[in-house]
Amino acid sequence: MTRFAPQVKAAWLLPNPSKAFSDITVGLLVGALLAISYLYWLAPLLETLQRTFGDFVPPGAVLPTVSSSIVLFFIANVLLAPLVEETLYRGIAIPLLTTHLGALWAVVLTCVFFGLLHWAGGLWYMLLAGVVAGGAFAGLFYWRGGVLAPFAAHFALNLIEFIYAWHAQNQA
Known part of the structure; x- marks a missing residue:
């Protein structure tokens, strides 16, 4: 990892306080919109795709799995x-x-690998995570010029998803 230490340091070089506040605010709003979209539209679409076309994860199996170990889910x-x-x-x-392949291929490849990282949710979940969340986070990175906004968006998305899973676990 020391090979990438300069990139990590550059990625987390925080902007001035007003831009940092703006980046965090924009990121939190985008993450909340992604979470709401996922909970109300994308999750039902995911289940429909799983039922219609199949998947290696049964329809509706992701939420009960993550909410069964809610503390680990929160930490991870x-x-x-x-x-x-x-x-x-x-x-x-x-x-x-971007330096080697250009911005378009950088976004495409990072979205593909971001999606693949979410393999535990199934094929359709990988596709949705890669395209929707990965694309939004990449767009935020380019638009805001750093990782602070996509980090805030990712945090907000996952926090709202956690609250939903925790609430669902307590309702059962």
Whole structure:
């Protein structure tokens, strides 16, 4: 990892306080919109795709699985995933791939690998995570010029997803 230390340091070089506040605010709003879209439209679409075309994860199996170990879900998904994934995909991979392949291929490749990282949710979940979330986070990275906005968006998305899973677990 020391080979990428300069990229990590550059990725997390925070902007001035007013831009940082703006990046965090924009990111939180985008993440909340992604979460609402997922909970109300994309999750039902995911189940429809799983029922219609099949998947290696049964329809409706993701939420009960994650909410069964809610503390681990919080640590891994809310605390660690946004930090690690945004550093890796948006902070290191996009700048390096942009230099060698151009911005379009950098976004495409990071979305593909971001989607593949979400394999536990099934084929359709990988596609949705890669295209929708990965695309939104990449767009935020380019628009805002750093990882702070995509990190805030990823954090908000995963936090709202956690709250939903926790609430569903307590309702059962």
